[in-house]
Amino acid sequence: MTVRDLVNELGLKVFSGEKGLDRQVNGGYVSDLLSDVMGNAGEGMVWITLQTHRNVTAVASLKDLSAVLLVKGLKPDEDMAQQAGEEGLPVLGTDLQAFEIAGKLYSLLNLT
Amino acid sequence: MQFEYEIEGGNFSRAGYASSEVKKKLRQLNVDLKIIKRVVVALYEAEVNVVAHAWSGIMxxxxxxxxxxxxxDDEGPGIPDIDKAMEEGFSTASPEVREMGFGAGMGLPNIKKNVDKLNITSEVGKGTKVVMVTYL
Known part of the structure; x- marks a missing residue:
């Protein structure tokens, strides 16, 4: 399943990083602590978080995550969106809170 | 082969830049991807420590x-008790830094898990030097 498929299936917004929409998604990780993601997330995962600053992009790129998904209607800070655009890292958004969107993502990934 | 990058204390908008440059270099050099993944975690944590706590540093x-x-190698406040700093969950980060999702006390433990050898020396009021070695 690609990031684009997720966007379509879950009705997500795409804030930035459209270039990366064909990346493969192989799981997800929910955390608002950057070191937790740094230490524990894996390549290809979608990172579900409420953090909207540029360091999120840095961590996601260093970890080769497939996308960042912002919850509760949050939008990326301008410099985060810009950097994600340059790096082709999709920054997605949902109005749902983390528990709900993680549940949906989990069942979606297990169906395919 | 040697290279080095400057790290600016306090400038979170550039945090991760040096680590990302090193990652690119290691890829060009065809270093094993598993090793790159581990090294990058340790590097990023060490870089963020300089940004969050010190005035300037060199990677x-x-x-x-x-x-x-x-x-x-940084110029900064130093670490008075390195054993304490190594404890999972211990952090001296400011509330602002914590709000960004840093300062959870996971940085040094992450470093330790992801390199083969770690040596930290520090002088209070002067700075801290973190040396990490990974065998290929």
Missing amino acids: RVDIDRGRISLEI
Whole structure:
């Protein structure tokens, strides 16, 4: 399943990083602590978080995550969106809170 | 082969830049991807520590056939009790830094888990030097 498929299936917004929409998604990780993601997330995962600053992009790129998904209607800070655009890292958004969107993502990934 | 990058204390908008440059270099050099993944975690944490706590720092990378040696040398407040700093969950980060999702006390433990050798020396009021070695 690609990031684009997720966007379509879950009705997500795409804030930035459209270039990366064909990346493969192989799981997800929910955390608002950057070191937790740094230490524990894996390549290809979608990172579900409420953090909207540029360091999120840095961590996601260093970890080769497939996308960042912002919850509760949050939008990326301008410099985060810009950097994600340059790096082709999709920054997605949902109005749902983390528990709900993680549940949906989990069942979606297990169906395919 | 050696290269080095400057790290600016307090400038979170550039945090991760040096680590990302090193990652690119290691890829160009065809270092094993598993090793790159581990090294990058340790480097990023060490870089963020300089940004969050110190005034300035230098990241030095030295690669030869058998190992990667990484050194992060900062001018900063130093660490009074290194054993304490190594404890999972211990942090002296400011509330602002914590709000960004840093300062959870996971940085040094992450470093330790992701390199083969770690040595930290520090002088209070002067700075801290973190030396990490990973064998290829």
